[in-house]
Amino acid sequence: MSLRLPEQPGSTRPTGTPVTAPTGERAGTPTGTPATAPTGERAVRQRGRIGWEVAGLGGIARPRVLGVLAVVLVLAAAGLVASVSIGEFPIPAGDVVRALTGTGGADATLIVRELRLPRALTGLLVGFAFGLAGALMQAVTRNPLASPDLIGISAGASTGGVAAILIGGVTAAGAGSYASVPLGALVGALVAAGVIYAMAFRDGAITGFRFVLVGIGVQGALTALTSWLLARADINEASRAMVWLTGSLNGRGFEHAWWAGLALLVTLPVVLALIRPYQLLQYGDDTARALGLPVDRARVVLLLASVVLAAVATAAAGPIGFVALAAPQIARRLTGTANLPLLTSGCVGAALMLGADLAARLLLAPIELPVGVVTGAVGAPYLMWLLTRANRVGRAG
Amino acid sequence: MPLTISEPAPPGQAPPEPTRSTAARHTGIVLVLFAAVVLACLASVLIGAKNVPPGEALRALTGDRSGDALLVAELRFPRTLLGLLVGIALGVAGTLAQELTRNPLGDPGLLGVSAGAALSVAASIGVFGLTSPYQYVWFAFIGAALAGALVYAIGGAARASAHSGGASPVKLALAGAAVTALLMSLTHALVLLDVRTFDQYRFWAVGSLAGRDGALAGQLAPFVLAALVLTAVIVPRMNALALGDELAGSLGVRVGVTRLLGAVAVVLLTGAAVAAAGPVTFVGLVVPHLVRPFTGPDLRWLLPGAGLAGAALLLGADTLGRLLDHPGEVQAGVVTAMIGAPFLIMLVKRGRFREQTR
Numbered sequence: 001m002s003l004r005l006p007e008q009p010g011s012t013r014p015t016g017t018p019v020t021a022p023t024g025e026r027a028g029t030p031t032g033t034p035a036t037a038p039t040g041e042r043a044v045r046q047r048g049r050i051g052w053e054v055a056g057l058g059g060i061a062r063p064r065v066l067g068v069l070a071v072v073l074v075l076a077a078a079g080l081v082a083s084v085s086i087g088e089f090p091i092p093a094g095d096v097v098r099a100l101t102g103t104g105g106a107d108a109t110l111i112v113r114e115l116r117l118p119r120a121l122t123g124l125l126v127g128f129a130f131g132l133a134g135a136l137m138q139a140v141t142r143n144p145l146a147s148p149d150l151i152g153i154s155a156g157a158s159t160g161g162v163a164a165i166l167i168g169g170v171t172a173a174g175a176g177s178y179a180s181v182p183l184g185a186l187v188g189a190l191v192a193a194g195v196i197y198a199m200a201f202r203d204g205a206i207t208g209f210r211f212v213l214v215g216i217g218v219q220g221a222l223t224a225l226t227s228w229l230l231a232r233a234d235i236n237e238a239s240r241a242m243v244w245l246t247g248s249l250n251g252r253g254f255e256h257a258w259w260a261g262l263a264l265l266v267t268l269p270v271v272l273a274l275i276r277p278y279q280l281l282q283y284g285d286d287t288a289r290a291l292g293l294p295v296d297r298a299r300v301v302l303l304l305a306s307v308v309l310a311a312v313a314t315a316a317a318g319p320i321g322f323v324a325l326a327a328p329q330i331a332r333r334l335t336g337t338a339n340l341p342l343l344t345s346g347c348v349g350a351a352l353m354l355g356a357d358l359a360a361r362l363l364l365a366p367i368e369l370p371v372g373v374v375t376g377a378v379g380a381p382y383l384m385w386l387l388t389r390a391n392r393v394g395r396a397g
Numbered sequence: 398m399p400l401t402i403s404e405p406a407p408p409g410q411a412p413p414e415p416t417r418s419t420a421a422r423h424t425g426i427v428l429v430l431f432a433a434v435v436l437a438c439l440a441s442v443l444i445g446a447k448n449v450p451p452g453e454a455l456r457a458l459t460g461d462r463s464g465d466a467l468l469v470a471e472l473r474f475p476r477t478l479l480g481l482l483v484g485i486a487l488g489v490a491g492t493l494a495q496e497l498t499r500n501p502l503g504d505p506g507l508l509g510v511s512a513g514a515a516l517s518v519a520a521s522i523g524v525f526g527l528t529s530p531y532q533y534v535w536f537a538f539i540g541a542a543l544a545g546a547l548v549y550a551i552g553g554a555a556r557a558s559a560h561s562g563g564a565s566p567v568k569l570a571l572a573g574a575a576v577t578a579l580l581m582s583l584t585h586a587l588v589l590l591d592v593r594t595f596d597q598y599r600f601w602a603v604g605s606l607a608g609r610d611g612a613l614a615g616q617l618a619p620f621v622l623a624a625l626v627l628t629a630v631i632v633p634r635m636n637a638l639a640l641g642d643e644l645a646g647s648l649g650v651r652v653g654v655t656r657l658l659g660a661v662a663v664v665l666l667t668g669a670a671v672a673a674a675g676p677v678t679f680v681g682l683v684v685p686h687l688v689r690p691f692t693g694p695d696l697r698w699l700l701p702g703a704g705l706a707g708a709a710l711l712l713g714a715d716t717l718g719r720l721l722d723h724p725g726e727v728q729a730g731v732v733t734a735m736i737g738a739p740f741l742i743m744l745v746k747r748g749r750f751r752e753q754t755r
């Protein structure tokens with residue numbers, strides 16, 4: 001695949017695409033970087049401009065966008081702290097700090113470092129990834145209802161992950177087999193996305209509408225496959241797979257947080273580099289094309305980023321529903337922008353995830369619910385509200 | 398236009414000739430479908446982990462209970478009967494759902510009705526400790542009815558908005574996906590609490606005709622029959638509804654009552670089918686689209702055709718599943734999904750559905 005991304009910071013290959021991407025970059029950008037700038041200089045400048053563009057998302061409401069982003073960041077951080085300090089063994093925030101610096105009691109140190117911090121970090125990163133993935137997909141398909149968890153991407157990751165757990169469980173006994181789950185989820189999600197994209201492509205274009213319908217069809221087939229795998233497996237393996245399938249942060253260690261963090265480190269620069277195409281696509285294909293954006297290529301790359309993010313998050317925590325769906329819409333309402341704010345969506349996703357996990361731990365304590373049950377119970381009514389509302393005002397089809 | 402789902406005749410199919418009676422042609426189609434069902438029944442009885450010669454199977458009919466005849470009488474016959482019943486129920490329910498929602502994607506499985514039944518079945522196993530499908534059929538009914546009402550309410554909210562032009566396939570399908578996701582997350586929570594519940598549930602959840610209680614078909618038949626009678630009674634009114642609510646109303650059809658009766662029939666049929674075989678998706682979706690080009694939109698022909706085609710499809714999928722993983726089997730629900738999903742995608746790809754159905 002010849003996906004040249006000269007916008008990417010540090011890219012050393014500006015040649016070959018001197019027209020397409022820089023044009024897309026330049027369109028609507030008041031600073032107007034010369035397309036002939038040397039590679040290194042451009043990379044630096046673009047990195048600076050990315051910051052400007054992120055802050056200026058939506059243009060007019062820039063202070064509000066920044067303020068909202070700050071508030072949501074604080075919320076997510078508060079969620080992280082609460083998640084670490086609240087539990088069966090409450091640890092005051094001060095003790096949490098002491099445990100982290102190694103000056104606290106042994107019990108608190110163990111609980112914070114080994115149990116709660118990795119879990120909370122995983123929740124934070126996974127929520128961020130889901131929020132980002134949802135914003136990307138909703139923006140690219142221009143449909144607020146298109147989200148990886150409803151149109152087959154998460155189902156693909158589920159099938160791949162369950163297959164990895166069950167097959168890995170047969171070949172390698174014990175916890176070691178978990179290493180294959182992220183890979184299985186990633187492969188499953190990519191295959192599902194590829195099928196959906198190829199099938200929704202017609203007359204040289206995909207529409208968000210076809211994308212959603214095909215996705216629902218693929219989702220049905222994959223769900224059937226997953227239940228088939230579950231029914232064939234040994235009951236203990238199947239139970240393990242079922243826990244993962246429901247979406248849970250229970251027992252998540254640093255290895256999961258690392259995985260999600262690494263994936264975010266790789267995808268986030270790509271996504272940020274593509275923020276201009278991301279914004280342009282939301283104005284519609286024709287407008288974006290008129291402004292010089294190579295629409296189909298930009299869409300593929302953005303969708304790919306969304307799929308990878310959703311798959312990584314699913315691999316770490318299971319197919320947790322509705323975070324990817326709700327986070328971008330909440331973020332957009334908070335910022336009051338016309339477009340979906342990217343980073344704010346991610347931070348809202350992180351805050352949602354940590355809040356849901358906290359609720360899952362506390363609601364029926366000492367029984368702990370999987371976090372996916374909470375997000376499902378909260379998210380589904382929200383989606384139905386969104387649907388009836390969308391129907392009433394006659395949009396979002 | 399209410400019925401954008403009617404499709405032109407496929408290339409090989411000549412349009413109805415004026416010299417030939419349409420009724421005769423339709424009778425012919427129904428007879429062909431009937432023959433397909435008979436063939437599927439035969440295959441279902443004769444093919445399996447152990448292939449039974451027809452002579453042996455015949456001995457089972459005469460009351461002989463030795464060797465293969467015992468296997469046929471005890472296992473294959475009940476299974477075939479169950480497939481027949483569930484297939485008819487799903488085919489008719491899918492057609493009714495598509496007509497009621499005016500939506501080519503109206504499949505009880507996709508619309509969340511099956512998920513509602515699944516949740517209440519999981520609850521009946523996990524919370525109330527039920528073990529027999531005859532016991533959980535009631536729960537399947539309740540769950541199917543509640544979920545159906547929920548999706549219907551969302552669809553109704555869409556219909557109430559005159560300016561938006563009604564519920565598009567996408568909206569309704571997404572409403573179904575949302576209801577399904579909600580109910581499945583609750584179902585997961587239930588089955589995760591207890592391993593034994595999960596063990597029972599997972600075999601039910603895959604959608605299969607295998608290993609079901611032999612007497613189940615007989616016990617569920619009254620519900621299916623009642624729903625079929627109800628359907629037969631409202632068919633003329635349903636046909637009028639296809640003209641649009643206003644026109645149907647001016648023809649003297651009580652629109653609300655007819656819709657409600659239709660929904661009751663869908664819930665009875667789906668509830669019975671799901672209780673018996675688990676959530677078998679795509680049969681109700683695919684069958685009306687397959688049959689409609691041959692029968693046209695007239696429900697007096699389309700519904701019987703869909704019932705027969707549903708039975709033939711489900712029995713065929715069940716038999717195919719036994720061949721695919723010989724001597725084990727791939728459950729019928731998996732096979733129908735593998736057939737149905739590409740079919741749905743093909744329909745979408747051909748541009749059968751527009752953004753709005755009317």
